[in-house]
Structure formats: C-alpha cells, structure tokens
Amino acid sequence: MTNSNDERRVISVVVMNESSVLARITALFAGRGYNIESLTVAPIPYTDMSHITIETRGNARVMEQITKQLHKLIPVYKVIEHEEMVEKEMVLVKFPIAENLSDIAALASAYNGGIVNVGKEMVVAQVADEPKRVKHFIEAAERYNPCEIVRGGVVAIER
Amino acid sequence: MQMSGAQMVCEAIIAEGVKTVFGYPGGAIMHVYDEIYKQNGFEHILTRHEQAAVHAADGYARATGEVGVAMVTSGPGFTNAVTGLATAYMDSIPMVVISGQVPLSLIGTDGFQEIDAVGISRPCTKHNFLVRSLEELPRILKEAFYLARSGRPGPILVDIPKDITVEIGEFKYPDSVHIPSYKPTYKGNNRQIEKAVEAIKKAKKPLLYIGGGVVLSNAYKLVRELAEKTQIPAVETLMARGVMGAKNPLLLGMLGMHGNYASNMAMSETDLVISLGARFDDRVTGKLSEFAKYADIIHVDIDPANIAKLVDVDYPIVGDVAQVVQKMLPMLDDVNTDRYQAWREILKRYDELHPQSYVDSDEVIKPQWAIERLGELVGEQAIITSDVGQHQMWAAQHYPFDRPRQWINSGGLGTMGFGLPAAIGAKRAHPEKTVINITGDGSILMNVQELVTAAEYKIPVINVILNNHFLGMVRQWQTFFYDKRYSETDLSYQPNWKQLVEACGGIGYDVTTKEEFDAALQDAIEQDKVCFMNVAVNRFENVLPMVPAGGALFNMMLPPKIEKEGEK
Numbered sequence: 001m002t003n004s005n006d007e008r009r010v011i012s013v014v015v016m017n018e019s020s021v022l023a024r025i026t027a028l029f030a031g032r033g034y035n036i037e038s039l040t041v042a043p044i045p046y047t048d049m050s051h052i053t054i055e056t057r058g059n060a061r062v063m064e065q066i067t068k069q070l071h072k073l074i075p076v077y078k079v080i081e082h083e084e085m086v087e088k089e090m091v092l093v094k095f096p097i098a099e100n101l102s103d104i105a106a107l108a109s110a111y112n113g114g115i116v117n118v119g120k121e122m123v124v125a126q127v128a129d130e131p132k133r134v135k136h137f138i139e140a141a142e143r144y145n146p147c148e149i150v151r152g153g154v155v156a157i158e159r
Numbered sequence: 160m161q162m163s164g165a166q167m168v169c170e171a172i173i174a175e176g177v178k179t180v181f182g183y184p185g186g187a188i189m190h191v192y193d194e195i196y197k198q199n200g201f202e203h204i205l206t207r208h209e210q211a212a213v214h215a216a217d218g219y220a221r222a223t224g225e226v227g228v229a230m231v232t233s234g235p236g237f238t239n240a241v242t243g244l245a246t247a248y249m250d251s252i253p254m255v256v257i258s259g260q261v262p263l264s265l266i267g268t269d270g271f272q273e274i275d276a277v278g279i280s281r282p283c284t285k286h287n288f289l290v291r292s293l294e295e296l297p298r299i300l301k302e303a304f305y306l307a308r309s310g311r312p313g314p315i316l317v318d319i320p321k322d323i324t325v326e327i328g329e330f331k332y333p334d335s336v337h338i339p340s341y342k343p344t345y346k347g348n349n350r351q352i353e354k355a356v357e358a359i360k361k362a363k364k365p366l367l368y369i370g371g372g373v374v375l376s377n378a379y380k381l382v383r384e385l386a387e388k389t390q391i392p393a394v395e396t397l398m399a400r401g402v403m404g405a406k407n408p409l410l411l412g413m414l415g416m417h418g419n420y421a422s423n424m425a426m427s428e429t430d431l432v433i434s435l436g437a438r439f440d441d442r443v444t445g446k447l448s449e450f451a452k453y454a455d456i457i458h459v460d461i462d463p464a465n466i467a468k469l470v471d472v473d474y475p476i477v478g479d480v481a482q483v484v485q486k487m488l489p490m491l492d493d494v495n496t497d498r499y500q501a502w503r504e505i506l507k508r509y510d511e512l513h514p515q516s517y518v519d520s521d522e523v524i525k526p527q528w529a530i531e532r533l534g535e536l537v538g539e540q541a542i543i544t545s546d547v548g549q550h551q552m553w554a555a556q557h558y559p560f561d562r563p564r565q566w567i568n569s570g571g572l573g574t575m576g577f578g579l580p581a582a583i584g585a586k587r588a589h590p591e592k593t594v595i596n597i598t599g600d601g602s603i604l605m606n607v608q609e610l611v612t613a614a615e616y617k618i619p620v621i622n623v624i625l626n627n628h629f630l631g632m633v634r635q636w637q638t639f640f641y642d643k644r645y646s647e648t649d650l651s652y653q654p655n656w657k658q659l660v661e662a663c664g665g666i667g668y669d670v671t672t673k674e675e676f677d678a679a680l681q682d683a684i685e686q687d688k689v690c691f692m693n694v695a696v697n698r699f700e701n702v703l704p705m706v707p708a709g710g711a712l713f714n715m716m717l718p719p720k721i722e723k724e725g726e727k
C-alpha cells in the first residue's frame with residue numbers, strides 16, 4: 001500500500017503499561033493496512049507508561065487516520081506526530097577479524113561510534129546517529145564484508 | 160466483603176442494573192453459572208447458540224439504549240460469539256460479553272478449549288480484557304460497563320480464567336473509573352459550532368444527513384427540533400430510520416445504494432451537508448468523488464477518527480450529537496427559513512417525479528406490499544427487527560418508522576441470522592410491544608434454533624418470512640451484474656416451515672394471499688406465541704432504486720413508473 005505521495009513520518013505513542021498494548025498497536029497497523037518501517041518500545045522511567053516510537057509511511061490522510069486510530073485505543077495516552085524532532089538510531093555491525101580494523105574504527109567514529117567488542121573471530125562496531133547517517137554508515141561498511149547488521153529502530157524526541 | 164470471582168461477576172451485573180443476561184454455559188464458565196443459580200438479582204436466558212446469545216443481548220441494548228450482557232464459555236463458546244461481537248462493533252452497540260477462559264496455569268499450553276479470545280476479538284471489540292488476577296476483576300468489570308456505554312459505544316469482552324472465578328477475595332465494586340488515557344469529547348468546540356451555524360445561515364441548499372449516532376445519543380427530539388426550526392430537509396441512513404418520523408414532511412427518505420430518488424438527488428445537489436452521527440459508509444456515499452460534490456460539509460461525530468476518514472470536512476465538530484445540536488438551536492433563532500424554500504420545492508418535485516414505489520399485483524403478494532401492510536396494521540406500536548437481504552431493504556424503505564429504536568438491524572456488518580435472536584432480546588426488553596422480525600427464507604435458517612428459546616421462555620416474536628425461494632439479494636446482483644447466472648442462490652428446496660416452527664413449540668402460518676396475510680397477523684398477535692408467517696412473495700422482485708456499487712448516487716436504476724390517472 002505504498003505510493004509516491006507517501007512520506008516518511010515518525011510517531012511517538014505514549015501508552016499505559018499493559019500486557020497486550022503492543023499487540024493492539026501492531027494489530028491496528030496490520031488490520032488497517034498501514035506500514036511499520038521500524039518500531040521501538042521501552043518503559044518511561046518513574047511512570048507506569050511506555051514510549052513507543054513508530055517509523056511509518058503514508059500520505060497526509062493516512063497519517064491523520066493513523067494518529068486518530070491510535071488515539072482511539074483505550075490504553076493510548078498520547079500520540080505525537082513529530083514535526084521538529086531529534087531522532088537517533090543505533091546499529092551494531094559484526095565484521096570478520098581479518099578485515100582492516102583501523103579502517104573500521106575510523107569509519108565508525110566518523111558516525112559517532114566505535115568498536116565496542118573484539119572477539120577471537122569477530123569485531124563489533126556500534127554507531128548511534130540520525131537514521132539517514134546510519135544508512136550511510138551501513139553502505140560504507142559494506143566493503144568490509146559485514147557478517148551481521150542489527151539496527152535498533154528510530155527513537156525520537158520533539159525539539 | 161469476601162467472595163469468589165464468580166460471585167463478583169454476578170454482583171457487578173446486579174450493581175450495573177442489568178435485568179437480563181443471555182448466555183450458554185460450559186466448563187470454563189461453570190463457577191459463574193453456579194452463582195447465577197444461587198442469585199436472584201437478574202434473569203438468565205439460555206439461548207441455543209452463543210451467537211444468538213450475543214445478538215439477543217445486542218437486540219436488548221438497541222431496544223433500550225442500555226448495556227446488553229452475554230455470557231459464554233471458552234474455546235468454541237467464545238468463537239461462536241465472535242460474529243455477535245463484530246455485529247455489535249460495526250454498529251457501535253453498548254455490550255459486555257463475559258467469556259470463560261482456561262485456568263491461568265494452562266494459558267499458552269493449547270489446553271482443552273483454550274483459544275486466544277483477546278487476540279481474536281481485538282479488531283471487533285471497542286476494548287477487551289484478559290483478567291490476570293482476582294484483585295483486578297472488580298475494576299475491570301466496572302471499566303467494561305463504563306467503556307461499553309461511554310464515548311462512541313461498543314462491545315467489550317472480559318475473558319476470565321476459570322481459577323480466578325473460584326478464588327476468594329475482597330469485593331468492593333468501584334464507584335468510579337479512572338482511565339487517564341480515555342477521555343471522550345462530548346461538548347463540541349464552541350467556535351466550530353458557531354462557524355457551522357454561520358454556514359447553515361449562508362447556505363441555499365442545506366441538507367441534514369442523519370446517521371445511527373443520533374439514535375445512540377438519544378438526540379432525536381433535538382434533531383427534529385433543528386429540522387423544524389430551520390426547515391432544512393433531511394435524509395436518514397439505514398441505521399437512522401425512525402429519527403425524523405415517517406410522517407415528517409421534512410424527511411425525504413433513506414439515502415444510499417437503495418435510497419429513494421429524492422434523497423440521493425438531494426445529496427448530489429446540496430451545497431451544505433450537515434452530517435449528524437453518520438460515517439459516510441460506502442453503501443451510503445457511492446462513488447466518493449461524486450458524493451455531495453457541490454457541498455461544504457459539517458461533520459458532527461463523537462469519534463474523531465470518523466471525521467475526514469473518507470471525505471474532506473469543512474466544519475469538523477467532535478462531540479456528542481445531542482450536546483452539539485443543543486448548542487446550535489439557540490444560535491439559529493434568527494434563521495431565515497424562506498431561504499431554503501426554493502430548495503425544498505426542487506426536492507418535492509424530485510419526489511413526485513420518482514416516488515418510492517412498486518407495481519402491486521393481484522396474483523401474488525409483493526414483498527413491498529407486505530411491509531406496507533404491516534405498517535398499516537401494527538405501525539407505531541411494533542418494534543421491527545430484520546435479517547439481511549432484500550427483505551431488510553424493503554423494510555427500511557417501506558415501513559413507516561416513527562421513532563428511533565423501533566428499527567433494529569445489522570447495518571454495518573450485515574449479519575444474516577441477526578433478526579430472530581435480536582427480536583428475542585428486544586421483546587424481553589419491551590414485553591408490551593409487538594415485536595416482528597422481517598426475515599428471508601435464507602436468513603431465518605441461520606439462527607432458527609432460537610425458536611426453541613422463544614417458545615421455552617414465552618417470548619412471542621413474530622417472524623414474517625418474505626419467502627422468495629432465493630438468497631434474493633445475491634440473486635438480484637446475479638440478475639443485474641452476472642448475466643442471470645444464478646450460482647448457488649436458488650432455495651427451491653425448502654423445509655416445511657409450519658412443521659418446523661411447530662416442532663419447536665410455535666405456530667406456523669402459510670400465507671399466499673393478502674387476505675391470509677391479514678388473518679395470520681391478527682391471529683399471531685392474539686395467540687401470543689412465537690410464530691412463522693411464511694409469506695410466498697414474488698420470486699424475482701428487485702430492490703429499487705439501486706445505485707450499482709461504486710457508482711455515483713445520482714445514477715440510480717429506478718422502479719418502473721406507475722402512471723397516475725391523468726398522466727400519460
């Protein structure tokens with residue numbers, strides 16, 4: 001259900017901590033044909049609420065519906081369709097030890113990261129940056145034969 | 160007070176003032192049934208199928224405006240109830256369904272009669288709960304009733320593991336609920352309401368578009384007053400029949416796929432749609448790009464997600480229809496009703512050009528005649544339920560509905576098998592009223608076992624079967640759009656209706672003439688027993704007007720014109 005008018009959007013959803021609240025949200029997206037590109041969830045410290053960040057695509061009408069339908073779910077406390085935000089994403093990449101480690105370290109540090117673990121056969125680099133830059137990092141890392149890439153999904157906060 | 164979870168369920172039902180519960184027992188819910196046996200705060204009606212229990216609770220809720228309650232066991236008991244939940248969900252009916260679940264320790268193990276009830280019912284309930292401890296049970300029950308009836312109403316499922324119904328704990332039913340994430344908007348923004356009123360005063364061809372929300376919010380008197388005061392003509396959706404009252408000169412009729420000519424033309428030509436509790440369903444709008452093409456739109460709805468979902472709205476007002484219209488009325492004291500005079504006359508001419516009509520016959524009963532005759536014979540004092548198909552549309556078109564909650568049907572989901580159990584629920588709520596289920600020879604068989612329930616509990620509902628020996632509505636589409644290939648719609652093979660109903664403890668009438676129709680109805684009302692009036696009607700009759708699916712509202716297939724005397 002994607003088309004050319006679709007725009008990338010990031011939505012934050014503040015929910016009451018309940019066992020099935022995440023299922024309600026993902027079922028809503030699946031049932032109404034909305035896309036989820038990435039999703040992160042974690043409890044909000046010192047409250048009984050959690051913060052869910054959803055990266056999605058859609059035209060203006062779809063976005064309005066997503067926001068309203070989310071709001072309709074009983075445990076949903078607040079829905080923020082981000083306009084002016086700071087957004088970050090984390091990625092972990094595993095490389096064979098035989099690759100050029102100093103190149104990898106330099107590359108990672110150019111993207112606000114570094115090597116975080118060195119094992120017998122593998123090294124792990126970590127980067128936390130804007131999603132667009134994380135994408136660039138992954139493209140640049142391609143030539144060092146990464147064997148595993150784990151992205152964390154977007155988190156965002158309104159400026 | 161110390162009591163078991165099962166007792167808490169009964170106490171909550173009593174505390175909510177519920178007088179009748181519909182249900183069906185089984186393993187996981189047996190402790191609750193044991194408590195039902197011991198109490199006398201409410202009656203329990205044993206339907207013969209869980210789907211029917213939920214429809215009956217639904218019919219009860221639609222007839223009264225109160226929360227309907229149904230109770231089922233886990234596994235197949237619950238899955239049988241799903242169609243009932245979905246039916247209520249699509250029409251925003253306040254309802255609480257309580258289901259048994261396997262004990263907590265067995266959840267997730269594929270235990271006997273275990274099914275993920277909250278998972279299955281998530282998209283067809285307003286909200287649902289799996290109770291995880293006895294401590295939270297009273298709060299959840301309280302919230303369930305509150306959620307069911309507040310905001311945009313809807314069905315709520317409470318799934319209770321068996322061990323929680325056995326466990327003993329302290330019971331205090333909460334006085335109030337506290338759900339920080341749930342705050343429905345009732346009032347309507349004053350500034351928006353003022354702007355909408357200004358638009359009404361400036362319009363030349365305004366139109367009231369009335370939906371089921373007006374029934375749900377008990378706003379019909381206010382809406383009639385609004386029409387009266389402004390002299391703005393009105394159209395009703397299928398769910399809103401009865402709001403304006405059939406005799407109201409401002410009512411044009413029902414709009415949509417089977418709407419009448421004047422209503423659909425009004426919607427096509429209006430310059431201001433005043434939408435009250437309607438949701439622009441595709442069966443109403445037809446082709447969206449042609450719908451109300453020349454109009455600005457005022458949309459009053461308690462559910463913000465309904466607003467601008469399908470059409471762009473110029474004056475969105477989130478709020479309860481009753482409260483919003485109440486605010487509008489004094490602002491319209493200086494409205495100039497003459498302004499809309501020319502518009503009213505155009506619409507009157509449209510109605511004269513193509514009135515809601517059919518060609519009657521002396522040889523065979525026409526289904527439309529049967530509905531009109533019912534209207535003449537029982538009219539205002541009856542409650543009419545229906546199933547789904549041609550008979551439903553003829554009932555909506557031809558019955559003179561006089562007040563809301565007089566017409567009970569499954570509009571959103573279109574559930575065949577709804578009519579009889581819903582009639583049972585409605586009759587239990589209003590024993591003094593004649594309750595008639597207008598049904599088809601297909602639909603009635605989809606919950607026919609409920610004849611037994613009606614007979615046992617002496618709930619005398621009259622089932623008028625408009626028998627065309629067809630799945631008529633599907634047959635009609637095959638006639639128009641599938642080159643008359645009648646694939647699997649011929650119901651020539653029929654049960655013996657009289658024997659069928661009599662075997663269940665009711666009375667049967669076979670009706671083939673107009674005289675027999677009158678006589679059977681009169682006898683049915685006097686006998687006061689559940690009955691079938693098996694009315695043989697014209698087989699190939701079509702529901703007209705008809706807007707083919709996806710077509711523009713003004714492109715209607717019209718009934719043949721009846722030439723009046725003096726006309727050529």
Ligand SMILES: Cc1ncc(C[n+]2csc(CCOP(=O)(O)OP(=O)(O)O)c2C)c(N)n1
Pocket residue numbers: 546547548549550551573574575576598599600601602603625627629630631632633
């Ligand atoms: C449970 C269910 N199954 C299938 C349908 C599709 N359907 C809509 S109308 C209809 C025919 C109904 O036949 P009948 O009850 O005889 O009514 P008639 O149209 O002949 O008046 C069918 C099969 C439905 N609405 N509900």
Ligand SMILES: [Mg+2]
Pocket residue numbers: 548599600601625626627628629630631
């Ligand atoms: Mg039929």
